[in-house]
Amino acid sequence: MPEQPDGAALADLQHRFTGAVLQSRLSVPAGIRREVRSTHERRFGVYRNNVKASLAAALAARFPVVARLVGDEFFTAMALVFIERHPPRSPVLAEYGAAFATFLERFDPAASLPYLPDIARLEWARHVAFHSADTDPADLAQLAELPPEALGSVRIGLHPAMAVIASPWPIVSVWTTNTYDATPEAPAADWTGETALVTRPHLDVLVQRLPPGTDLLVAALAQEIALGAAADAVSRTQEGFDLATALSTLFSAGAVAILSQGSSS
Amino acid sequence: MTADRLLRAGAGLKSEHQRHILEARPDIGWFEVHAENYMGAGGPPHHFLERVRALYPLSVHGVGLSIGSADGMAPGHLARLKTVVERYQPAIVSEHLAWSTHDGTFLNDLLPLPYTEATLSLVTRHVDEAQTVLGRRLLIENPSTYLRFDGEEMPETDFLRALARRSGCGLLLDINNVVVSAANHGFDPHTYLASFPHEHVGEIHLAGHAVLKSGGETLLVDTHDRTVSPQVWSLFRDVIARRGAHPTLIEWDSDVPAWPDLKAEVRQAQSLLQTAGGLDARAA
Numbered sequence: 001m002p003e004q005p006d007g008a009a010l011a012d013l014q015h016r017f018t019g020a021v022l023q024s025r026l027s028v029p030a031g032i033r034r035e036v037r038s039t040h041e042r043r044f045g046v047y048r049n050n051v052k053a054s055l056a057a058a059l060a061a062r063f064p065v066v067a068r069l070v071g072d073e074f075f076t077a078m079a080l081v082f083i084e085r086h087p088p089r090s091p092v093l094a095e096y097g098a099a100f101a102t103f104l105e106r107f108d109p110a111a112s113l114p115y116l117p118d119i120a121r122l123e124w125a126r127h128v129a130f131h132s133a134d135t136d137p138a139d140l141a142q143l144a145e146l147p148p149e150a151l152g153s154v155r156i157g158l159h160p161a162m163a164v165i166a167s168p169w170p171i172v173s174v175w176t177t178n179t180y181d182a183t184p185e186a187p188a189a190d191w192t193g194e195t196a197l198v199t200r201p202h203l204d205v206l207v208q209r210l211p212p213g214t215d216l217l218v219a220a221l222a223q224e225i226a227l228g229a230a231a232d233a234v235s236r237t238q239e240g241f242d243l244a245t246a247l248s249t250l251f252s253a254g255a256v257a258i259l260s261q262g263s264s265s
Numbered sequence: 266m267t268a269d270r271l272l273r274a275g276a277g278l279k280s281e282h283q284r285h286i287l288e289a290r291p292d293i294g295w296f297e298v299h300a301e302n303y304m305g306a307g308g309p310p311h312h313f314l315e316r317v318r319a320l321y322p323l324s325v326h327g328v329g330l331s332i333g334s335a336d337g338m339a340p341g342h343l344a345r346l347k348t349v350v351e352r353y354q355p356a357i358v359s360e361h362l363a364w365s366t367h368d369g370t371f372l373n374d375l376l377p378l379p380y381t382e383a384t385l386s387l388v389t390r391h392v393d394e395a396q397t398v399l400g401r402r403l404l405i406e407n408p409s410t411y412l413r414f415d416g417e418e419m420p421e422t423d424f425l426r427a428l429a430r431r432s433g434c435g436l437l438l439d440i441n442n443v444v445v446s447a448a449n450h451g452f453d454p455h456t457y458l459a460s461f462p463h464e465h466v467g468e469i470h471l472a473g474h475a476v477l478k479s480g481g482e483t484l485l486v487d488t489h490d491r492t493v494s495p496q497v498w499s500l501f502r503d504v505i506a507r508r509g510a511h512p513t514l515i516e517w518d519s520d521v522p523a524w525p526d527l528k529a530e531v532r533q534a535q536s537l538l539q540t541a542g543g544l545d546a547r548a549a
Contacts, residue, residue, distance in 0.1 A: 007383060011335035013414075014367040014376075021372055031379075033413045039482055043412040043449075046477075046486060050374040058373075088371040091329025091342055092304045131305030134312075160306075203309050 020044065021051050022084055055083045055096070062097050063123045065178045066104075069113060078107060094131055097124060115169035122171050122196050125163035126207065129200040132161040137201040137254035143247065150261060152228025156221045156250075157258035161200035164215045168193040172209045201254025208253060213238030214246040218255070274513045274534035275324065282524045283313040287320075291524075293531050295322040295356070297514050301329045303353070304345045314353065324357040324468065324514070325350055329371065332391040332405070333364035333378040343398050350399055357468055357512065359404035359437045360395070362388065362425065379414035380424040385431075392432040404467045405429075406437035409445040409474075409487035421446075426462035436462065438511075439470035440504065441497050445485040454500055463508040471497055471534060472516040489518040493530060501534070505541040513538060 016029035028044040035043070056079040060067050067075040082103050088096045101120035110116050137159055146154060165171065172194045177185040195210040210218075213234045220230035231243045250256055273294025278286070286296075296317055303310055317323070327346055330338055350358055363375035378384050396403055407425060419427075429436055438461065447454040473491035477484045493501075493515065501513070515530040 007335055007387060010379070010384060010387065011367075013379070014335050014364060017376065018367040018370055018372065021376075022370075031415055033415050033417075039480070040412070042480065042482070043484065046411040046484065047374060047376060051372045054373050088373060089369055091331065091339070091366060091371045092301050092345070093373060094302070094305055129308075131308045131310070134307035161308075200308065203312060 017047075021048050022087055024048065052080055052083055055088065056080060058093055059083075059097055059100065062127050063100060063120055065123060065175050066116060066120050068178045068184070069116060069119065069174075070110060074109075078104075078110065081107070094127070097127070100124065115167065115171060115174060118165065118167035118169055118171045119175060121165045121167075122175055122198065122207070125165055125196075125198040126205045129161040129163060129198050129205045132200065135160055135257045137199075138251065138256045138259055140248060140251035142259055143251070146259075152226065153261060154227045155224055155260045156227055156256055157260065158218065158222055159199060159201070159255050159257040161198075161205075162218075162253075162255040163198045164195060164210065164218050165198070166193070166195040166215050170194045172196045172207060175207060197249070197253055197255060199253045199255050206253055208249070211242065211245050211249055213241035214249060217241075217243075217246050218250070272510060272512055272538075274515065274531045274538060275322075276527055276531050277514065277516050277518060278314070278317060279517075279521045279527075280310075280313070281521050282527070283317060285524050287313070287316050290320060291528055293321075293528065294535070295324060295512065297324040297326050297357075297516075300325050300327040300346050300349050300358075303349050318353050323353055323355040324359065324512070325353065325355040327358070327360040328375070329365060330360050330395065331364045331366040331371075332360055332388055332395065333362065333376075333384065334366050334391075335364075335387065336368060338391050338394065339366065339369075343395060346395075347399055350401070357404060358399060358401060359406060359468060361406045361408055362421075362428070363408045375408055377408060377410040377412060377414070379417050380421060381416065381418045385419075385424060385427055389428055389431045392428065392434050396432065396434065402433065402435055404435040404437040406439050406470065407442050407446075407461075409439070409442035409449075409485075411449055411484060411486075413450060420460070422457060422460040422462065426465070429462060429465040434465075435467040436465040437468045437470060438463070438466045438504070439472070440500050441470065441472040441474055441493065441516075442487060444494065444497050444500065445474050445487045448483065448485040454496075455503075458500060458504060463504075466508070466511055469501065469504070469511045469513040470516055471501060471513060471530075489516045490520040491517075492526075493533075498533070498537070502537055502541070505538060510538045510541055 013031050020026040020029050028041055034040055056076050059079045060075060086099050101117045104110060104117040104120050170191050195215045197208050197210045199206045216234045216238055217230055220233055234241050275295035275297055276293060278296040278298050303314060361375050365372050365376055392403060425436055443454045443457050447457060471493045472489045473493055475486045475488040477486050513534045515534060517527050
């Protein structure tokens with residue numbers, strides 16, 4: 001007579017089942033009805049495959065440029081390592097993959113592509129923007145309508161879908177050619193860093209390069225620093241910072257949600 | 266909600282088809298969505314579902330509640346399911362007799378449970394909790410399984426009957442899952458369907474499966490990636506002729522075809538529902 005399974009027995013079974021699904025080196029857990037031995041392994045293998053193949057497919061769909069850069073076979077192998085080390089912690093699959101970029105930083109077999117983690121950050125930001133809250137973006141005309149003396153104290157509220165990813169690598173160029181070109185352009189000899197702006201003003205997620213210093217302006221605005229003080233601070237640290245260009249880029253991309261007047265900081 | 270419209274065949278709503286559906290407004294009964302795909306704050310998923318919901322009845326099918334988890338359902342997840350249900354006011358809300366989360370790790374598959382009294386008490390408690398939080402009746406779906414456990418105490422059909430009686434939930438009869446499990450465990454799907462508690466059924470699922478052959482053994486795998494098999498159609502015809510019609514869904518979740526191919530499957534289900542005569546003529 002087998003042990004009567006109670007709640008603790010079921011918890012134990014699910015614990016061993018979970019481990020064996022994720023770690024292929026672990027054997028099929030006890031408590032599963034034995035058919036012929038090969039069958040027993042193969043049947044458990046259906047669950048292993050369902051779990052891992054579905055998660056690897058979800059990651060491939062979420063990080064298509066990373067997959068294109070390393071090739072499908074390499075990507076799947078890399079994804080399986082990630083899944084073993086970082087299985088999902090939420091039943092909402094859209095939340096899976098936040099740790100992928102950091103994982104790639106320490107994944108030695110991909111070390112020859114040092115920009116891979118930042119490409120993954122850009123793709124994750126696009127994914128997050130796709131699902132983020134909806135708000136109509138503000139128009140640059142709203143800023144232009146303000147009296148000149150009011151400009152310095154205006155506060156610029158950033159759009160909930162916007163994100164900025166600064167990189168020492170030309171991530172926007174790499175992402176763009178691998179997204180839109182049948183044959184990706186070869187990297188230029190003198191690679192310079194690029195800062196990506198990700199926005200979703202309406203339904204479509206947009207990616208573009210930010211002009212120099214604009215990421216610093218965004219960081220200051222995010223801390224609710226008024227426009228005048230934020231622009232002054234960036235001008236002091238970033239040579240060639242052009243406020244008009246920065247604002248026009250941010251507004252036209254839909255990176256701004258709301259303008260408000262507050263007391264000067 | 267028009268009851269006669271829901272008593273028709275419907276389709277899983279796929280992102281590949283939603284623009285076309287909104288433009289063409291195809292004449293099918295209803296759509297079903299996976300609850301977990303609508304738990305984000307905003308963006309295109311909600312944009313399109315709101316518009317589809319304005320035109321068609323909806324069913325919300327949860328795939329992540331894990332009502333069979335020995336360590337309990339995640340309370341945060343149940344709250345998010347409630348938000349989706351309150352926002353979209355579906356005609357039907359369903360989940361699975363399965364588990365997918367243990368100790369916070371989510372395995373993204375519907376994993377099998379041993380059919381014992383202890384499991385029955387646990388699942389009954391969880392279904393009761395979910396129905397209380399959601400403030401409505403759930404339909405629970407029979408799973409497709411690839412292995413069974415030592416020490417099981419009752420067949421799946423007895424487990425589902427007892428679950429429905431004790432918790433007051435309804436059942437979602439997935440005929441493809443019956444065919445898949447029957448082939449994998451060597452029982453006759455007719456026998457299973459003869460002992461299924463049809464009086465609790467509120468919805469039927471139909472889908473395609475893969476046939477996996479190796480080492481002299483054939484396993485059926487519930488893939489939802491192709492047309493419904495002839496055997497599943499035949500059992501569906503029997504079930505609705507003998508037990509009456511229910512809202513019937515074509516599930517096609519991977520290798521999603523062009524809309525006309527999915528619509529053809531829905532039409533096939535629709536014509537069988539009409540032939541069965543269990544439907545009001547106005548629903549035709």
